[in-house]
Amino acid sequence: MSKRSTTTMAAVALVCALTVLTAPGAAYAAPTPPPSPSGASGTSGTPATPGGTxxxxAVRAKIDALYHDAAVATDAYNAAEEKADKQSVEIVHLAQKIAAGQQRLERLQKNAGAAAREQYRTGGIPREAQFMLSGDPQQFLDNAGRAYQGQQATKNLVSQLTRTQKDLADYAADASAKWKELEEGRKKKAAAQKKIEKQIKAAQKIESRLEKEERERLRKLEEEAEQKAQTAWLSSGVLKEINGRATKAGKAAVQFATAQIGKPYVWGAEGPKSYDCSGLTSQAWAAAGQPIPRTSQEQWKRLKRIDIKDMRPGDLIIYHDDASHVGMYIGDGAIIHAPRPGRSVTVAGAGSMAILGVVRPDA
Known part of the structure; x- marks a missing residue:
């Protein structure tokens, strides 16, 4: 799992210490993930222990649907975590601005107090008025400029006080809004986590009912389905059109991803001991010096899309209509990806799943 909680705790400590934030508002429900391709969801309608192929x-389809729904929820969890990290940093910056603004306000108030005390000592008659009432014409001329400067200084002081007070009020309002958003994101993340755990538990429950021989057959059926899809993809002649060469950054990303082969899939993980699908691709490109969005859906939305025929090693292939899975193309019709719970980072056929499109991190 990622280590972003430290930043969040720092934001909480700073803002609470300044006591400028309001209590978080009402919670908002987490968005419902789109339905899986099979239409299956939850644990209802669980097939009985199979008696034949x-x-x-049917069992394989059910398990695939459950893990697909878990992948969609994982993307929602990762997106909420990434957003919370950014909001925490923004809150810290706002807290720092508030602290600096308070110090500035105190200095201005001190200067204003000094001006008020000076006026009291002169009996309420401003210094410039005293200059005007002087019987010495030369003194009047000499100090006329000073009087004007004093008036401007007083005007500027009042203006700075007003502006600083407004800035502090704006910073506090912004911090309060960010705090509320952070709390809403926390609730969305918790809802996504509950969804993930529910779907994975349901899939594991189905698998646990199978005998050893049936589990072997199920694994073979999965492999056959992947091989069938890959064969169909290659038979289209697409590989003959792909001749792109990896960039220096692309090679570095592929090298990183290759070094992770064999490490387990864990939802929400981004290394170094385990990964989910987008955790692997985002960390691979970060290691190559090119940070990219954390989730497969954001990678699909924000990175440049390219034609499959122009694909080169290091590019990312986005899978399924809802962009819920991603793998890294490594050449020769293959990808490296973190498949799903219970599996490890591995090499697979690029066409073994339904391709939505291809994106390029270093376009």
Whole structure:
């Protein structure tokens, strides 16, 4: 899992110490992930222990649907975590601005107090008025400029006081809004986590009911389905059109991803001991010096899209209509990806799943 909680705690400590934030507002429900391709969800309608290949295919479809829904929820969790990290940094910056503004306000108030005390000592008659009432014409001329400067200084002091007070009020309002958003994101993340754990538990429950021999057959069916899809993809002749060469950064990203082969998939993880699908791709490109969005859906939205025929090693292939999975193309029709819970980072056929499109981090 990521280590962003330290930043969040720092934001909480700074802002609470300044006591300028309001209490968080009402919670908002987490968005419902889109339905899986199979239409299956939750634990309802769980197939009985299979008695033949047809029954085992139904089991495989059910398990695939559950893990797909878990992947969608994982993207929602990761997106909420990434947003919370940014909001925490913004809150820290606002807290620092508030602290600096308070110090400035105290200095201005001190200067204003000194001016008020000076006026009291002169009996309420401003210094410039005293100059005007002087019987010495030369003194009047000499100090006329000073009187004007004093008037301007007083005007500027009042203006600075007003502006600083407004800035502090704006900073406090912004910090309060960010705090509320942070709390809403926390609730969304918690809801996504609950969804993930529910779907994974349901899939594992189905698998646990299978006998050892049936689990082997199920694994074989999964491999056959992937090989069938990959064969169909290669048979289209697409590989003959792909001749892109990796950039220096692309090679570095592929090298990083290759070094992670064999490490387990863990939802929400971004290394170094485990990864989810977008955790692997985002960390690979970060290691190559090119930070990219954390989630597969944001990678699809924000990175440059390219034609498959122009694909080169290091590019990311986005899968499924909802962009819920991602793998890194490594050449020769293959990808490296973190498949799902219970699996490890591995090499697979680029066409073994339904391709939504290809994006390029170093376009």
């Amino acid at each position: 047809k029954d085992l295919e």
